[in-house]
Amino acid sequence: MNRPLHAIAVLGLLAASLPVACTAQQAPATATTASAAQAVTPPVATPLVTGLPDFTQLAKRVGPAVVNISAEMAPPERGGNGQVPPGLEDFLRQFGMPMPNMPDGPSSGGTSLGSGFVISDDGYVLTNYHVVEGADEITVTLSDRREFEAEVIGSDEQYDIALLKIDADNLRWLRAGDSASLQPGQWVVAIGSPFGLDHSVTAGIVSAVGRSNPYAGQQYVPFIQTDVAINRGNSGGPLLNTSGEVVGINSQIFSNSGGYMGVSFAIPIDLAMNAVAQIKETGEVRRGMLGVNIQSVTPDVAKAIGLPDSRGAMVSNVQPGSAADKAGIERMDVIRAFNGAPIGDFTDLPPVVGAVAPGSEAKVEVFRGGKTLKLDLVVGAQSAMGGPADPGGPAPASSSSEPSGANALGLAARELDPAMRQRLGVEAGEGVLLAEVDPAVARESGLRSGDVVVAIGRESVGSVADFNRELAGVEPGETVMLLIQRGGATQFVAVTAAEG
DSSP states (O other): OOOOOOOOOOOOOOOOOOOOOOOTTSOOOOHHHHHHHHHHSOOOOOOSSOSOOOOHHHHHHHGGGEEEEEEEEOOOOSSSOSSSOTTHHHHHHHTTOOEEEOSSSOSSSEEEEEEEEEOSTTSEEEEOHHHHTTOSEEEEEOTTSOEEEOEEEEEETTTTEEEEEOSOOSOOOOOBOOGGGOOTTOEEEEEEOGGGOTTEEEEEEEEEEEEEEGGGTEEEEEEEEEOSOOOTTOTTOEEEOTTSOEEEEEEEEEESSSSOOSOEEEEEHHHHHHHHHHHHHHSSOOOEEOOEEEEEOOHHHHHHHTOSSSOSEEEEEEOTTSHHHHHTOOTTOEEEEETTEEOOSGGGHHHHHHTSOTTOEEEEEEEETTEEEEEEEEOEEOOOOBOSOOOOOOOOOOOSSOOOOOOTTOEEEEOOOHHHHHHHTOOTTOOEEEEEEOHHHHHHHOOOTTOEEEEETTEEOOSHHHHHHHHTTOOTTOEEEEEEEETTEEEEEEEEOOOO
């Protein structure tokens, strides 16, 4: 994948003085005219950016601690292309979304070339999980060309980090900085081996912080987004601040073409070093969990439940016996803050929960029924934290009963027979099948025949009679929340009754 380096330019703003011309016919400027001239002449602005940084000393100082990594492996025995999970590529292309790319890794076996950096003088090396995933043999090459066979001490796929150890002492190593203090616009530097060109230095700025990327299977990582040129071979290398401290591990790019396009992602070093400490102590990484399925809060959803804005993560399901269940969190609650950290979108929640050690006490702020509640809970151990519903195919039609009568939402439902419940994974006494959906409602809400309605608002629906009763009083223009099960996942959908 040939990705051209991105040229970076800083434009200083210069304010030009406006000269006051004096012709032969004009009298010399008096005090009054001079004062008027000064009034229309803009003041000289103080430049907000002065000069360009020089990274030569930084590169000399930290370069010896950056290493090349060569991982030998057999071809993987799994579907997909090693970069994007099976089926996800078509889904992303359908909606015009960029492709997540991990610039290195065992996509077709053979040799994976990546980067890494030494974090202690006794030979501990940090890199990406996807650089060494499935490797049979790993070789670390230092800047002085010495080669060492590396041992994998531990790794974590969700954080995409791997801790290696080589048999060497008195090594130059890099100090971890404070990734939590990074701000957009701050200069950062990457050192790595793009295309095998070892110790290449590229620079840019932080574009954003706290970026979530659930499409790459890393919902627990609040990525640092930069415009630093990252290409194949850069993965696992350090992202540095201007003091030469590591603030991130270069991990991914987003690209429609497969080439570098100015959008690169790094794993925050705070998160990575926390994982390193856990690996050294226990051999694994443990993350906190709530035990909920969550989804985004759309403007329609916010309007339907009385939220003043669309911030937060809406709970579509609570796992029985989970930390959330024990704390009293319910379906249709909107989690607005966790341990004081505001939740702007549903993708913000997994990283902050995952960073909390299981068994720790935490405070959760939820919106329910027009009120804000503050709940105490004990964080559970990691489990899958759900996102939006799976866009699976529609359920088969049922002929077990006639569809219910029409209502203000233009929906009709059928009972679910036992065989269909088993096929769809719907528990006994829960849910009805949508048999008919008004075309206008389908376009607006995304509902379709074959969806299973599990609840209307906070009330569970277990029969057509329940369905009809809950929708009987819906007025034109009113918005109703329907909890839909599709493809094994549940999600709330806001449906507005037609007016007139």
